[in-house]
Amino acid sequence: VWLRRTTHYLFIVVVAVNSTLLTINAGDYIFYTDWAWTSFVVFSVSQSTMLVVGAIYYMLFTGVPGTATYYATIMTIYTWVAKGAWFALGYPYDFIVTPVWIPSAMLLDLTYWATRRNKHAAIIIGGTLVGLSLPIFNMINLLLVRDPLEMAFKYPRPTLPPYMTPIEPQVGKFYNSPVALGSGAGAVLSVPIAALGAKLNTWTYRWMAA
Numbered sequence: 001v002w003l004r005r006t007t008h009y010l011f012i013v014v015v016a017v018n019s020t021l022l023t024i025n026a027g028d029y030i031f032y033t034d035w036a037w038t039s040f041v042v043f044s045v046s047q048s049t050m051l052v053v054g055a056i057y058y059m060l061f062t063g064v065p066g067t068a069t070y071y072a073t074i075m076t077i078y079t080w081v082a083k084g085a086w087f088a089l090g091y092p093y094d095f096i097v098t099p100v101w102i103p104s105a106m107l108l109d110l111t112y113w114a115t116r117r118n119k120h121a122a123i124i125i126g127g128t129l130v131g132l133s134l135p136i137f138n139m140i141n142l143l144l145v146r147d148p149l150e151m152a153f154k155y156p157r158p159t160l161p162p163y164m165t166p167i168e169p170q171v172g173k174f175y176n177s178p179v180a181l182g183s184g185a186g187a188v189l190s191v192p193i194a195a196l197g198a199k200l201n202t203w204t205y206r207w208m209a210a
Helices: 002-025 036-062 067-088 102-114 119-143 148-154 178-209
Strands: none
Touching: 002 036, 002 067, 002 178, 036 067, 036 102, 036 119, 036 178, 067 102, 102 119, 119 178
């Protein structure tokens, strides 16, 4: 039993750390300030799927509604700590915007609780809710950033490859509503990724029992 639990917790820590790394890589970590609207859909999908796979894995492992929110809180704390490293390099602390994961994880927990711990409902309904809600919460988060474009050009990073150079946001050039497109794509993709997270939980038990 202790080996199985240790393995689960190790997986949880690894996924939570990887969530921070994905935040760094999905748009250079300061995606909001550098690419703002043009990459919002890519960022939304990556964050929705990353959140749901770890949250549902952890939640089904414990079987306790509320665990997904706890997992999202871990991710948030890790990312806030990582902000400190950039602050030490001379960047303002509000230069990096931590994604809003917790409300979406709460919706996943509520789904699991309301359906009396139905795994399939958590995958389908909960996954859809995470994908739909995360872009909305993150756009609200983005709108509160202090003059993001000015900040991006004030603190350039010469190590960036050319395709990551800060550009003027092209609002409406590729799509009129990045929130709607991000929510739609996130809702569709988060369901199979949630199913993957649930399956990972099963595979772990089978591996430990072998």
